[in-house]
Amino acid sequence: MATPEIKSVGKAFALLDCIASGEGGVSLPSMAKRCDLTMATAHRLLTTMEALGVVVHTGPGEYAIGTRLLGLCREASFESLLASAAAPILSRLSRTTRTTSHIGVLDSEFMVTYLARCASAHAKIPTLPGNKLEAYCSGLGKVLLAGLSMPRRESYLAEGPFPALTSRTIIAQEDLARELSAVCRRGFAFDDCEMFEDLRCVAVPIHDQSGRVVAALSASGSCREMPKSRVSSLAEELTRQAETISGKLFPRTAINFRTSRTKQRSAHDKPTHQDDRSGSPAP
Amino acid sequence: MATPEIKSVGKAFALLDCIASGEGGVSLPSMAKRCDLTMATAHRLLTTMEALGVVVHTGPGEYAIGTRLLGLCREASFESLLASAAAPILSRLSRTTRTTSHIGVLDSEFMVTYLARCASAHAKIPTLPGNKLEAYCSGLGKVLLAGLSMPRRESYLAEGPFPALTSRTIIAQEDLARELSAVCRRGFAFDDCEMFEDLRCVAVPIHDQSGRVVAALSASGSCREMPKSRVSSLAEELTRQAETISGKLFPRTAINFRTSRTKQRSAHDKPTHQDDRSGSPAP
DNA sequence: CGGGGACTCTCGTATTATGAGACCATTCCC
DNA sequence: GGGAATGGTCTCATAATACGAGAGTCCCCG
Structure with a gap:
């Protein structure tokens, strides 16, 4: 305990x-x-x-x-903390699911910053910690955009444009808006070769204690490695891991102070059993 | 105690x-x-x-x-801490010495940022918290420049130029270099109408626990209010107050853990760094 | 000049935090 | 694979810490 x-x-x-x-x-x-x-x-x-x-x-x-x-x-930052806290989890995740896993956050310019990654054997995605990529066409990015407040999400959508990187990239503003809403509802995002050909990716949000999306976790692989039938179970596993990370960074502890010595001050407390410890015998 | x-x-x-x-x-x-x-x-x-x-x-x-x-x-900063910690001291200082007192730091571009001020009755200097002014021609600035590491001080001096704001402004690089060295030696700076006509100013450094100059404290007034004969006693008073501020922000405490229950383990450890500053006799 | 707010201090003791040492999990390295 | 090394976890009686109450000080405001 x-x-x-x-x-x-x-x-x-x-x-x-x-x-x-x-x-x-x-x-x-x-x-x-x-x-x-x-x-x-x-x-x-x-x-x-x-x-x-x-x-x-x-x-x-x-x-x-x-x-x-x-x-x-002074030297600490949320980003580096997240990277080091997530590292062992990413590594386990990559091993068990045989995927490449990433952690990323959104910077002030709506770019996805990759903080950590753990590659499976033959990684093809060239992400390095600190790299930045566009948000609209990746799993991480879509999760992070979906986690923005509505005004900020709309301001991102309004900014555009969203150039196609593959034939599947979502390029229409209204399509992207719809996609982000769907991500919100589902709780995870799926990138079906929208950024690279033959690269699929499932991503889930990492929440802070108040429920805000502060980062995202993803697992990616080729279409063969990641058939669509795998997506939902992978999303579940990712969600579990995201919760582990969130629990590490934002523990929800309610430590109670208050000693028995204290005078009962809140009167609404029902003093049913005035002395539950029935007079401990003095030594 | x-x-x-x-x-x-x-x-x-x-x-x-x-x-x-x-x-x-x-x-x-x-x-x-x-x-x-x-x-x-x-x-x-x-x-x-x-x-x-x-x-x-x-x-x-x-x-x-x-x-x-x-x-x-997240919301805290050294600057705002300094400003609020120094406020009562500035106020007392201004009252007792009948001067206008300032606290300032150097920003990354070698500009003096004023963090707090307390004006005597008829203040003439238009400084507001957050205002920035050139360093080479003010008491605060000279103290802060003198507190820089030698390479940084030289890089400042090399940058120049130092336009004259009054007839007394130090404008020659070598004069300024000499002045800064003198400030280092003396432990305080004197600005004799170098920035504004009829405005004199005495300034002293505020050190952190390692002795680095992290901010400066000054008192200024008109030439009449501040005859040269007053400078050295004012500098002393300012130094005292600067030490008060420094003591508030960087307490040097050596709390000893170690209970009697502990087995004596390292006899060579003698970390009880006694207060080297003239210890006031305990009552 | 009195009231109130903010802070400080003391004292006996209930409560907390302590040290020793045993134990467990991994990793590293022959 | 065995065994040491490293890093971490747990329990228990008890020493010693931190506790609460209440009284006191200082200063501002009316």
Whole structure:
């Protein structure tokens, strides 16, 4: 059983979340309330983190993220994290499914950036980490476009044009719009030789904790390796793996603070069994 | 006496530093050793942080900064931190010295970016947070240029030109070079109406924990308000305040882990770096 | 000048986090 | 294939940490 331990650390990050989000002011009492901590505890935690340089007390009712924390994130990026977290999964996926697998994200110009790949024996796609390709004609790209907010998706569609790279490339704006809606509904995309001849690809989204599409995972292969009959089972497997990745990057943990020592404060709690631990005998 | 408490948090950040710096590999045993922690403790801390999304275990011997931490830093920046941390100090400084005080940093193009200011009654300098001005002719700028590494300083000097803004502006490359060296030696800069007529300015560097100049603090006023006889005492006061700011942003804390329960393991380790700065006698 | 908000501190002790050591899974290398 | 090396996981009694309550300080605002 996954046992989240070291509660103080959890509390510390709860406070940091408060500071970073800054909602509702960041005074000690307000943060204590928001994190369900005692003022004493919140204060202890904050002064500790201040001494560590993690937090700066910039004035009454004002705390800010400190240089120590900034330094931790300076070299880190979501992209590189995703690449390294996904690497073992991509590798397993490629081995078991005998496909070439990719992870990619959309950049600010609607280009697909490939972050990691794991090729099966005879890979033909020349993707390298950092490479960028057009979004409209690949599995990854279609999944990522389908995950955009409606206004952004429309702005992409309006921009065009969508030159044909093969005879199957979707080039008409309205066809592409329809395709993206279908991808949304299905939960995965299928690229049937739209970018390269004889290259098919199934792709699924990777969501963050709020459900937004932050990346995509794909498996590709030649038409022979990937008959259409295989698509739906592959999509299922990919979805499973995408969820694994998502679970790694965005764990959904609800650590509970609250010790028995605490006075019951929320009155709506029914105090049925006032003392369930029936007076433990003092040693 | 500032009492750093909640040791687990300190240990957690020690581990995070290891991960972020990545030196010497980031396997559990190596980090435990580097942070002087038991494997059990390091493991507990790491799994806790993994459950929180602060850290991701990307593979054997590989840990990475997680999305939770990335999210904390997304909106934060050194500049805004500096601005808010310095605000109360600028305000006090302006009040007690009856000057206009500024904080600024150098951007990638060697321009001074003003981050915060606090004006005395009748301010004349039209600086606003975010404004940029040339570096060669202001107190802040000269301090910041003097704090550059020698190659970068020379590349700035080589670039030129340095148009005269007043009759006193230093416009010759070799004069400026000499001036910057002098600023380095003295530890502060004096701008004697080099940017605006009748505007003098004293500026001092703000250092990070490693001694690098990361920002500068200045006080300015008219020639009448700031006779040359005042310069050195003002520089002293500014230096004191700069150290206050630096201490707030880059606390030098040496929290000691190690409980008495621990077996003495490495006797040669003596990491108790005593505060070298004139220690105030403890009460 | 009094009230309130934000913060600080102390103290006894309940609760937490600890270290040692055993154990498991992979990988590497003869 | 065996066996060491590396990296990680788990349990348990208990030392020591971090806890909550409440009282106190400081400062601003009316």
